Amino acid sequence: KNQVEQSPQSLIILEGKNCTLQCNYTVSPFSNLRWYKQDTGRGPVSLTIMTFSENTKSNGRYTATLDADTKQSSLHITASQLSDSASYICVVSDRTVSSTDKLIFGTGTRLQVFP
Amino acid sequence: DGGITQSPKYLFRKEGQNVTLSCEQNLNHDAMYWYRQDPGQGLRLIYYSQIVNDFQKGDIAEGYSVSREKKESFPLTVTSAQKNPTAFYLCASSIADSSNQPQHFGDGTRLSIL
Numbered sequence: 001k002n003q004v005e006q007s008p009q010s011l012i013i014l015e016g017k018n019c020t021l022q023c024n025y026t027v028s029p030f031s032n033l034r035w036y037k038q039d040t041g042r043g044p045v046s047l048t049i050m051t052f053s054e055n056t057k058s059n060g061r062y063t064a065t066l067d068a069d070t071k072q073s074s075l076h077i078t079a080s081q082l083s084d085s086a087s088y089i090c091v092v093s094d095r096t097v098s099s100t101d102k103l104i105f106g107t108g109t110r111l112q113v114f115p
Numbered sequence: 116d117g118g119i120t121q122s123p124k125y126l127f128r129k130e131g132q133n134v135t136l137s138c139e140q141n142l143n144h145d146a147m148y149w150y151r152q153d154p155g156q157g158l159r160l161i162y163y164s165q166i167v168n169d170f171q172k173g174d175i176a177e178g179y180s181v182s183r184e185k186k187e188s189f190p191l192t193v194t195s196a197q198k199n200p201t202a203f204y205l206c207a208s209s210i211a212d213s214s215n216q217p218q219h220f221g222d223g224t225r226l227s228i229l
Contacts, residue, residue: 004157032215043119043205043220044158051215089157103218105157 003027004092004106012112017080021109023073023090031095035064035075038087038108047075047088080113087111117142121206121221127229128193128200136191136224138206145211147189148218151175152203161204164189165211193226201228 004025013019025033032051036044048057048064050073056065061078077084087108094102119140128134140147146165150158160173164183178197183189189208193200203225207218 034217041223041225043121043207043222045220046217049215049217103158103160105159107155107157 004090004104006088006090006106006109008109009107010110010112012114013080015080015082015113015115019077019080019111021075021077021088021090021111023075023106025071025073025090025092025104027071027092027094027104029095030068030071031093033064033066033073034091034093034103035062035073036089036091038089040086044089077111080111082113082115085111085113119206119208119219119221121204121224123224124222126224126226128226129229131195133192133194134226136193136204136206136226138189138191138221139187140189140206140208140219140221141187142208142219143186144208144219145186146209147183148207148209149173149179149181149189149191150205150207152205152223158205161191200226202226 007022034049035047038044047059047062050057050066052068063076066073087110089108090106092104122137148163149161152158159175161179162181164170167186170181170183180192203223205223206221209218
């Protein structure tokens with residue numbers, strides 16, 4: 001069964017600190033891996049998308065890495081800000097459905113940044 | 116500003132009642148999607164549409180129906196056959212061939228049972 005597992009389930013850090021969120025997946029065949037940020041009560045917002053040939057991609061203070069061999073990805077947040085408090089969702093695309101990505105969503109990591 | 120608008124933000128349903136959730140986009144995207152989000156679970160696909168007048172069932176379509184009469188609109192009806200409708204419903208859109216392109220999400224509708 002195709003799965004996406006994220007860890008930790010929740011994380012608390014102080015403002016200004018760095019943190020790393022993990023994502024392991026068993027999806028095959030693999031098309032791409034996405035990280036989304038979801039504020040409470042809002043829809044997810046795309047942070048990065050990586051294909052199997054990419055091993056790192058940045059979006060401001062967010063840097064995602066991908067190891068397609070071990071099927072692991074991480075999202076590193078640098079110099080955290082209070083506005084980073086949100087859920088971060090790892091999403092893996094399964095391309096068995098032609099022309100439309102079938103997205104498999106992780107359950108997310110809930111990050112809280114305190115002053 | 117281009118984006119996806121979902122309404123209402125909160126919705127209450129009585130037993131045996133059908134309710135319709137609205138989703139409108141002005142991004143000129145061909146593909147639209149409905150997801151359901153429950154606590155502790157990843158988003159699950161209800162229905163998707165790649166083009167006007169065509170839509171496909173997702174993983175949890177039972178108790179739901181959709182229509183796609185216009186490119187901009189993809190309403191979701193939660194029927195009385197859906198026995199556990201309490202959830203956060205998210206609509207998304209993307210270009211037709213969405214490989215390596217993000218899905219853009221609305222801000223959701225929270226449905227509760229009275």
